[in-house]
Amino acid sequence: MPVEESKRKLAVAGLTAILLVAAVIAVAVGSSKDGIDIATSGGDAETGRSGHGIGASTKAVQAICSPTAYKETCEESLADANTTDTRQLIERAINVTVANVEEALESSTLLQEAARDPATKDAFRVCEDVLHRASGDLRRTVGKMAEFDYMKTDAFVADLRTWLSAVVTNQETCVDAFENTTGDTSEKMKKLLETATELASNGLAMVTELATVISSFNLGSLGDMFGGSRRLLTAAEEEKRRLAQEIDTLAPDILVAQDGTGQFETITEAVAAVKNDSENSTVIHVKAGVYNEYVSIPKGKNKVVIIGDGPETTKVTGNKSIAGGVPTFYTATLDVNSEDFIAKDIGFENTAGVDGYQALALRVSGDRAIFYNVKVDGYQNSLCADVYRQFYSNCTITGTTDFVFGDALALFQNCTFVARTPGANRESVVFAQGRNDSNSNSVFVIQNGRITAEPALLEVQPPDRSYLGHPWKPYSRTVIMHTEIDNFINPVGWSTWIGKLGLNTCYYGEYENTGPGSETKNRVTWRGIRKITSEIAKTWTGSVIYVDDGWIKKSGVQYEPNLKEI
Incomplete structure (x- = not known):
């Protein structure tokens, strides 16, 4: 068989595998399999029969589950096949499993126990946050499948691995939140999420295996395999694009100044004024001063750029700590939950001291976050580089x-x-x-x-x-x-x-x-x-x-x- 034809067939096989992967990871935040069936293309969905022999769907499931750590859980999650419409199946699986997790958190006896113990109640609050984030990552993973571009395979797989890695981490964060609680709530929550954790790990293993196959065969981009090519920007175009985005050249959209010379006197007010899901960057210039406030960049307020007058001149300060009764996850002076956040020439600190134990100055839980000439001062757990892709340049971090x-x-x-x-x-x-x-x-x-x-x-x-x-x-x-x-x-x-x-x-x-x-x-x-x-x-x-x-x-x-x- 000619090499090019072999590559093309492997590419088609890879794309088929991706669809199966999507079906598995769609159930990664829930453990119930009631009403969730995973489809295979063609043939009799109930018997697994096709024109190519008996049990084709079973063989496909076994093949796609082979690189996973929890093969039995993987195969059980894909055991029922009663539709050939993968898109409908994935959508249904997501809706059922997300609702399943939320129902477990809202109606389980664990929540009733939590109401009697403030520490346990706080742990549930962390779980709700991170599991909803996990659900969102699963939704956008499946959405990514629908807009697959074979010209950008490497970036496609990188996105899936990043999001699924975050799903695994967020499930672990939920369990970790119970570390400082009393009783057996931690073990009960771990048991509640056991199947979900295994399914998330399986989905990540499948996507990683796909990346490995592409790499091992030295295939490069699938776009090249189908005869496509990437249009490279000319040097002039690249420079124009770079200058258009360079943060030093961006004029402030919002000015924050404690002396009243800006639109707002606090960073929190400025962030609240940012539009959700904006296609353009919103630049917030924070003038010199010490800002005693807790700043949160919520999910959806993407492309926020915060620029100070220098990391020792513009400083945001707080002192929340676990010793003060606040869960570690919520102690940050600044927490970033949105995408494409940039901070430059500014400082963030937590002054709780060594007796505060876990006390974050900065938590970064948003994808593609950039920090340049930023100072992060704290003691234990100063910087929580939580999940996703992050880049730090010319920063100083103490602790x-x-x-x-x-x-x-x-x-x-x-x-x-x-x-x-x-x-x-x-x-x-x-x-x-x-x-x-x-x-x-x-x-x-x-x-x-x-x-x-x-x-x-x-x-x-x-x-x-x-x-x-x-x-x-x-x-x-x-x-x-x-x-x-x-x-x-x-x-x-x-x-x-x-x-x-x-x-x-x-x-x-x-x-x-x-x-x-x-x-x-x-x-x-x-x-x-x-x-x-x-x-x-x-x-x-x-x-x-x-x-x-x-x-x-x-x-x-x-x-x-x-x-x-x-």
């Missing part, structure tokens, strides 16, 4: 324990991380990346940065309880490249979290770092510690991990998509 954590696909370039002295008997830990599924695309990549500490911590010699990071979740993944590391880091480099959790399954790599804390000869020797070569390091650059990094390039912020050898 004590796990002060950069979360499960986002996040690249930090030219950023400075400053460890502060933790409380008594506590460790100083910079990164706690929370990848919980081996197929998730999430990772923290630190490139051309600096990891240092405040003077009091630098003076502790020899280094004792300060570490680069630890495996917060089983598949925690962090790569540090071309970064200066000061001498406060313990020579072992990485610490444990809970027993042996993640020691064999994490992915921690260091590549050509400098400074007295970068010496690797005494590093821990867990199976998860990886030797990073030049070729491997190149695979952790922005142009590779994001697949489509156009959202960063068009912003005009400083960004290096590739690896520059030192």
Whole structure:
């Protein structure tokens, strides 16, 4: 068979697989299978018979479930086939399963128990938020199927992996919200979401397998396989587009000033004035001052750009903490839940101190978020890089324990991380990346940065309880490249979290770092510690991990998509 014909047939097979994947992931936030049937094309939907033999639908289900971790759950979810209209089936599955989750949260005995315990009630509030977000990601995943463009296969798969990785993370966040509650509510919620969690993991595995197949056959874009080609912008067009989007050239739409010289005196009022689902950026200029308020960029208020007069001059401050009775998820001075958010020349802080325990200065839960010349000050859990794709350039982040954590696909370039002295008997830990599924695309990549500490911590010699990071979740993944590391880091480099959790399954790599804390000869020797070569390091650059990094390039912020050898 000619090579081109082989590629075309594989492409058709891949597209068929995508439709089956959509059917599975459509039920990823619910566990009920009543009334949900998964279709196969052609033949008798009830018996699985077709012109190609008996049990064709069963074989198709087995094939599509083969790369998943929960094969039995996968096959059970696809067992009934009583329609050949996949689109109708997916729509019905989404409606049933979303309603199923909401009904479980609203009418279960768990909610009744929560009413008697404020901490449990707060945990349910977190669950409702993140599970509704998961439902939205599933809806737009299926919507993406309908608008599939074979000319942009790589970006298509990258979107699906990002959204499904977020679904898995949000389900885990729901369960984690019960950590500080009493009784067995946590275990009950985990059981309630057990099937949903397995289905979400299965859907992610299928999409990841699709990406692997395309990559392993060196197929590139499916557009190329069908004879299509991408129109490349000329240099002049690219420059015109870049300048049109560059944030330094954008005139403010809204001015915030505490002295009354702007339209608003608070950032919250300015955000409220932004139109939902706008196609254009809304630029908010926040003049110099200390803004004592909690700012939330809600879902739907997309393309918000907040520009201050400098990270030490324009500062937003708060002090909510878990010690103060607020769930970690809601302690952030700024939380971002919308898409295409940009912040520049501004600071966000949480002043709860070491006794506040978990206390966020910034939580980023929106896709394609960019932070440039931003300062994030806190103590424990200063920055929650929660989910989706995020980029940080020329930023400074301070804190004590796990002060950069979360499960986002996040690249930090030219950023400075400053460890502060933790409380008594506590460790100083910079990164706690929370990848919980081996197929998730999430990772923290630190490139051309600096990891240092405040003077009091630098003076502790020899280094004792300060570490680069630890495996917060089983598949925690962090790569540090071309970064200066000061001498406060313990020579072992990485610490444990809970027993042996993640020691064999994490992915921690260091590549050509400098400074007295970068010496690797005494590093821990867990199976998860990886030797990073030049070729491997190149695979952790922005142009590779994001697949489509156009959202960063068009912003005009400083960004290096590739690896520059030192």
